[in-house]
Amino acid sequence: MRLQVKDVSFTYGSVPALENITFKASGGEVLGIIGPNGSGKSTLLRCLARVLRPRQGTIFFDGKNLAALRGHEIGRCLGYVPPPGGQAGFPTTVVETVLQGRRPYLTWGVSRRDLEVVSAALGYLGLTPLAERLLGELSSGQQQKVFLARALAQEPEVLLLDEPTATLDIRYQLEVMALIRRLATKEGRTVVAVLHDLNLAGRFADRLLLLHEGRIFAAGKPAAVLTPANLRAVYGVEAVVTEAPWGIQVTPVAPATAAEKEARKEAALARA
C-alpha cells in the first residue's frame, strides 16, 4: 500500500482540525478529498506533505513512517502543491521555478534528463511560450500551472494537490484533471487532490473522502459518497445527483434550510 494514514488527529492550538483520520491509497489511484469550508481538507493534505506534524497517529509511505524519512527522500516520494495564492513573491522565471522540482535529483549540475523532464512538464501545461517570463508577472491561473508543472517535474510517487483547478479556465480544469488521471492510470502514481468542484471529483476520482468537521463522514466510490443524503448532511444543500456517461454529476439546487423549504412549499402552493 503506497499511503496509509492511521488514526491521525491534528489541533491548531486548542482548535481541533482533524480527528481520527484513517484511510489508504494505492498506486494508480486518484483519491479526491472533498468537504465544506473549514472541514479539514487542507490540514489533512499538509499533514500528508509533512508540512504539519499530526498530534496523534501515523502516516506510512510504502510501509515507512513518513516522520522518519529524510528531506531528499521526501522530495522523491511526495510532491505537494499548496492552494493557489501567496506563492509568487520570488523574482524567478517560469523555467527556473519548474527546474526547482528536480532538486531531489540534482547532483553536480543539471542533466539532460532534468531538462527533458522540465520541458515535458512545461509542455503538458501549455507553459512553453511563458518559460522565460517572471512568475510574479503571470496571472493566478498561469502561476497555478507553473506550480503544478514543478510538482510534475519532481516525478514523485505521490502527488498531493490542494485545489489544483481552482484558478484554471474550463479547458485547463479538464486538461489538468485528465493529466492527473493519466499519471495515475498509466504511470501508477498516487494522486490525492483536494477538490471543491464535486463534478470534477465525481468524474475523475476513483474514490472520495468526504470530510465533515475534521472527521471522515463518508468514503468510497463517487457514486456512494456523492449522494443527496450525504450532501444535505454535510453541505446543507439539496442537490440533484445524476449519473452521466462520464461520471457523477451534482447540481446544487437550494440550501436545505427549513426556511428555504417552507418558502418553496408556499411558492408551489401559490402556483397551484
Ligand SMILES: Nc1ncnc2c1ncn2[C@@H]1O[C@H](COP(=O)(O)OP(=O)(O)OP(=O)(O)O)[C@@H](O)[C@H]1O
Ligand atoms: N493556521 C491556523 N490556525 C488556526 N486554525 C486554523 C489554521 N488553519 C486552519 N485552521 C482551522 O482548522 C480547521 C480546518 O481548516 P482547513 O484549512 O484544513 O479547512 P479546509 O477544509 O481546507 O477549508 P477550505 O475549504 O475553506 O479551504 C478550520 O476550523 C480552520 O479555521
